[in-house]
Amino acid sequence: MFEFRLSVLPPSDPLPTDADTTFFWHSKHSMPYFHANVGPRLAEYGLVKSRNVDFVRIAAAVLAADRSASRSGSLSRWNQRDIALTIDVLAVSPWDGVKSDLERLLAFLTGDAWSLKFRREVGAPEQLGSAAAGATRAVLLSGGADSATGALLSALELSGRAEKQVLISSWASTNLRPLQTRVADEIERIAKGSTADHIKVRIARGRHSPSGVAYGRENSTRSRSLLFIALGLAVASVEGLSLWLPENGYASINPPLSKSRRGSLSTKTTHPKFIADLKRVLEAVGAHHDVVNPYAAATKGQMFSLVGDAIGRSGASTFLSSTSSCSHTGARSYGIAPDVACGVCFGCVLRKASFAASGLNDGTHYLEPANDRQRNWLEDKTVVPAMRDFLASPFGESDLARLQIPADIPLSEVAKLVQRGREELGHLVL
Known part of the structure; x- marks a missing residue:
């Protein structure tokens, strides 16, 4: 069981004694047990819609619990966890009305059984700020190739109309923030005047609770991008902007490499079913929910080609690398x-294939093992053998049916997308 609380526990206060419950405390101030550079009311971003404030709290709590509940086994033997979570929100009744829908949404995302409970807690007043002033679009920028592509192409489109975008980045690892900053700076250099603001958010659970006991550690964290989307929608809600969630359609659908890699082993944060169900839940509670993946019908290689067409092959290679x-x-x-x-995980292999498919030079620095420890690590992590098996087998109607594509998306178009994605991978892997 987990609880997400807003009040900061003073050192003089007695710690909770419920041995079966893990507590998380969130305030604007970075603490050893919870890190944040924005308050729980998100006032620094302006008048964020109340339900979007709640959604950020829910997403932050879900990620904290997800990271703290260890799985066991591997592949199809990964266990389904039972996670009970109590969350402080501004208003309870809207979320109680969609509780079952939200629990099913989280189950689809992480492969676990979720039980949610909401408790009203407004939180201390915060000084009102402003963000995204003058922007006409919000774009998520993770530092990955897809988000960078979307942010760059959006910037070029908007700058041609003398409009601007706000970029939203979320980071927990200290290595990620400089990367996001460099990519955002390069986008501004290429499309000068296109960036109204670059908001960099840190909301992350620490390593130890206030009692000094280490939190659990689980690295699979399929809910990580849920917080990213929640933060993006919160910023977008201030001005009612559309939020771009750029991700190639093949990775969004994410056909499992084998039957044992379904469920929580397949990332689903940009899956069309997840996005559609999330929008329905947010609309039902009155939250801002205008989120779109503009590249849902494109492969990663096609996205790379668009960058080459926009800024030239040499510039595209440098930017994407x-x-x-x-x-x-x-x-x-x-x-x-x-x-x-x-160089051997799914993300790296798909990246290599996309550079090859687009005809762009791949300047990425991939690991060249220097010792047996590194060679053994790569051998343990590689998806290449599983990908070869996947590409050697036909992908038919029964496989399409298992992807849970929403009824308003023609399966014939999905089949073509999967075929294009498999062809790109095949040129590299086979």
């Missing part, structure tokens, strides 16, 4: 620098 697609953490303990990609 400066982003990061590697999904693996913990490489530092193997003596691997943070700017070195593993």
Whole structure:
């Protein structure tokens, strides 16, 4: 069981004694047990819609619990966790009305059984600020190649109309923030005057609770991007902007490499079913929910080609090579620098294939093992054998049916998208 509270626990106050409950405290101030550079009412961004404030709290609590509840096993043997979570929100009744829908949404995202409870807690007053002034679009910028592509193409489109965008980045790892800043600066250099603001948010659970006991540690964290979307919608809600969530359609659908890689082993944060269900839940509670993936019908290789068409092949190669697609953490303990990609995870393999498919030079620094520890680490992490098996097998109607595509999206178009994605991967892997 987990509880997400807003009040900061003073050192003189007695700690909760419920041994079965893990507590998280959130305030604007960074603490050893919870880090944040924005308050729980999000006033620094302006008059954020109340339900979007709540949604950020819910997403932050879900991620904290997700990171603290360890899984066991591997592949299809990964266990389904039962996670009970109590969350402080501005108003309880709107969320009680969609509780079951939200629990099912989280189950689809993480593969777990969620039980949510809401408790009213407004939080201390915060000084009102402003963000995104003058922007006509909000764009999520993670530092990955897809988000960088979307942000760059959006900037070029808007600058042609003398309009601006606000970029929203979220970071927990200290290595990620400089990367996001460099990418945002390069976008502004290429499309000068296109950036109204670049908002960099940190909301992350620490390593130890106030009692000194270490939180649980789970690295799969399929809910990480939920907080990213929630923060983007919160910023977008101030001016009623559309939020771009750029992700190639093949990765969004994310066909599992094998039957044992379904469920929580497949990331689903930009899956069309997840986005559609999330928008319905947010609309029902009165939250801002204008989120769109403008590249839902494109492969990553096609997105890379669009960058080449927009700024030239040499510039596109340099720009895209400066982003990061590697999904693996913990490489530092193997003596691997943070700017070195593993080259064998799904993100890296898809990235390599996309550079090849678009005809752009890949300047990414991939790991060249220097010792047996690094070679063994790569061998343990690689998806290449599973991807070869996946590409060697036909992908038919029964496989399409398992992808849970919403009824308003023609399966014939999804089939074509999957085929294009498989062809791009096949040129590299087979």
